[in-house]
Amino acid sequence: MDAVLTSSQLQKLRRSLLSWYAQQGRNLPWRNTRDPYQIWVSEIMLQQTQVKTVIPYYQRWLAQFPTVADLAQADQQQVLKAWEGLGYYARGRNLHKAAQKVVKDYNGQIPDNLAAILTLPGIGRTTAGGILSAAFNQPVSILDGNVKRVLARIVALPTPPNKALTQLWQISDTLIDPEHPRDFNQAIMDLGATLCTPKNPSCLLCPWRNFCQAYQQNRQTQIPMKEASNPIPHKKIGVAVIRDENGKMLIDRRLEEGLLGGLWEFPGGKIEPGETIQDCIKREIKEEIGIDIAVEDHLITIDHAYTHLKITLNVYFCRHLAGEPQTIECQEIRWVTLDEIDKFPFPKANTRIIEALREQAVG
Numbered sequence: 001m002d003a004v005l006t007s008s009q010l011q012k013l014r015r016s017l018l019s020w021y022a023q024q025g026r027n028l029p030w031r032n033t034r035d036p037y038q039i040w041v042s043e044i045m046l047q048q049t050q051v052k053t054v055i056p057y058y059q060r061w062l063a064q065f066p067t068v069a070d071l072a073q074a075d076q077q078q079v080l081k082a083w084e085g086l087g088y089y090a091r092g093r094n095l096h097k098a099a100q101k102v103v104k105d106y107n108g109q110i111p112d113n114l115a116a117i118l119t120l121p122g123i124g125r126t127t128a129g130g131i132l133s134a135a136f137n138q139p140v141s142i143l144d145g146n147v148k149r150v151l152a153r154i155v156a157l158p159t160p161p162n163k164a165l166t167q168l169w170q171i172s173d174t175l176i177d178p179e180h181p182r183d184f185n186q187a188i189m190d191l192g193a194t195l196c197t198p199k200n201p202s203c204l205l206c207p208w209r210n211f212c213q214a215y216q217q218n219r220q221t222q223i224p225m226k227e228a229s230n231p232i233p234h235k236k237i238g239v240a241v242i243r244d245e246n247g248k249m250l251i252d253r254r255l256e257e258g259l260l261g262g263l264w265e266f267p268g269g270k271i272e273p274g275e276t277i278q279d280c281i282k283r284e285i286k287e288e289i290g291i292d293i294a295v296e297d298h299l300i301t302i303d304h305a306y307t308h309l310k311i312t313l314n315v316y317f318c319r320h321l322a323g324e325p326q327t328i329e330c331q332e333i334r335w336v337t338l339d340e341i342d343k344f345p346f347p348k349a350n351t352r353i354i355e356a357l358r359e360q361a362v363g
């Protein structure tokens, strides 16, 4: 980019973007603050989640955990409950761990330098740039999904963006306005989110159309080039709603690792080739919790899609026959009533099981 743009072009590029942003920039709740904790929370929530979904979570989060110290003191279950429904729960777990580190190692002050902030769990280079520029107005560049798309189009990148990250970081470093880094980073994100959209970009309204090589070549809908994608795997899962003689149901808390680590669930597991759903459920419950059950009526079948995985949950009522439940492949086990269940954080697909149970109880 340095080689392509003269310094006066660079100035024009920055100025045109900033003046567009001054008129068209989005008014988002985390832009009305310089508090690094609040900005950090927004940055983590915005990874992999859209703005309109994030806003109510962000507001509730700050009401519940107004400071980094409040978050550090919270119980992990409260944190996961507040994150419930946002997905990618490692983000919530890491935010909690990082808050504890900030309190312990940095006297409750979020570090204002790149090397230190990168040591906090869950903070990578783009998130660090987002926090340091928005909270401290430091010229640290970013490269989130929106920015990658804009930059790929500006230079008519001949490869998928993820194959050219070093180059894209260099461009982002070159472009950032050292005098207005906060506004510049927010402006380029807004450009990607509102005009330079994945489909049908609004090039005629774009402040960068005179510099944009994709637009000049009329290839803005072909760039960024797509990665060759592998088919998304589909997992079929047998799930047990195990009831005892008092009508209480067994739930377990998943191990810490993995996508949904630390959340509660109805136990179960993957159906092996050639296995019936009923046999799968009996086997999984024996392996996971060490008890014998009878598999009874079907409750519900739920299809759920993650970005990298599709799952189908085949949910059956089950009766506890013998054995004391043990935490063999989980952290904790509880017997709960339908009224008590809302206290526990569940993944989204499991909350649909709870809805089905409520509908049955009413019916």
Ligand code: SF4
Pocket (backbone or CB within 6 Å): 150, 153, 154, 195, 196, 197, 201, 202, 203, 204, 206, 207, 208, 209, 212, 213, 214, 215, 220
């Ligand atoms: S001209 Fe079009 S493709 Fe180029 S940056 Fe602007 S909106 Fe994106």
